[in-house]
Amino acid sequence: MPTLAKKEECTGCSACTNICPKKCLQMEIDKEGFLYPFLKNTEACVECGMCGMVCPVHGNLEIQNVETQAYAAYTKDSDIRKSSSSGGIFSELGLQVLNQGGAVYGAAYGTNYHVEHICIENVDDLERLRGAKYAQCRLNDSFSTVKERLNSGQQVLFSGTPCQVAGLKAFLQKNYPNLLTVDFVCHGVSSPAAWNNYVRYRANLDNEGTLPVKINLRSKDTGWSRYQYSNKYQYADGKTYSARSGTDLYMKLFVGDYINRMSCADCHFKGYNRVSDITLGDFWGIWDVAPEMDDDKGTSLVLLHSERGKIEFDKLSGRIQNKKVTLEQASASNPSLLHSSPAKPEREDVLQAVLNGDMELASGMIQTVGTKVKFGQRVLDKVKGMVRILGWRR
Incomplete structure (x- = not known):
């Protein structure tokens, strides 16, 4: 078996x-x-x-024996940067491959905002792969078609979660010089069913049940620096819903680790060294590390793990602004780069409420958890204070 x-x-x-x-x-x-x-x-x-x-x-994959290098970077193309989650480096890498007649794989919204892996060969389609999609992506037959393209000699950029990239590498069973793999700093992947229920919930609240025509979970209309991005839902009749980072219910559920996959609680694919060629992410904390690289328009964290990754990144030199940083600086405000996201004890009950479509119940449950945490922290602070006082009296 x-x-x-x-x-x-x-x-x-x-x-x-x-x-x-x-x-x-x-x-x-x-x-x-x-x-x-x-x-x-x-x-x-x-x-x-x-x-x-x-x-x-x-754990059968070998990590390349190359010292990982870290950079802060962003594209000089203002349009690409504005529509990207962070600094637009993924789009620049994608353009590089597409302009060579290659193919790019990544996550896109499909029918009714289901998240699925697609393959594009046209520069105009690259926009579909930009932006964060906070639900696990359905891969379908991506691995098999990637292999077919690689065997035909076509250049391929495959982007995905660290575990998806590791899965592709294991499936291929050999290294291909015409494959570029890109993963990202991953907090976890949430339930696709929970995501689709929330989209319908928002549509019912905002637009009498009619789904939005566009969703941008990383809108920079309110900025980017210091986590000031927004979640934005746009509808055909001009109606919009927009919420600042950390205030939207779905983002509270996702970031709070109430609706993520069980394996995300103990991820096997964290760390500085990875099987991917390049790791991308938001360079949170860049305002402290290198303020000159933060203009509130988005800055990417770039980790280069292989010679192929370094070569492709170097090719972008004329189109991007970048600054080399240490790995410690790269991870200081990016805990998800190195650490898993343990599920909350209430995960099963909260997720079930979301799957049942009862968003108000789910919201109340996580609010109760937050109140308990704050109360517990206040008690702990008081105990620590008493210990210090007693220690001084001795």
């Missing part, structure tokens, strides 16, 4: 289902809205062991 990762460890990368020679494994949605591999035909399984061998959770 297949030797798959335990459910609490499985990232849903789909490497196992793509490698199965008999196609007896398939990804199925569980009660929380996440995809997991399922053996649909036990008789067809030939027990080849390929599914277990390519599972990235089993």
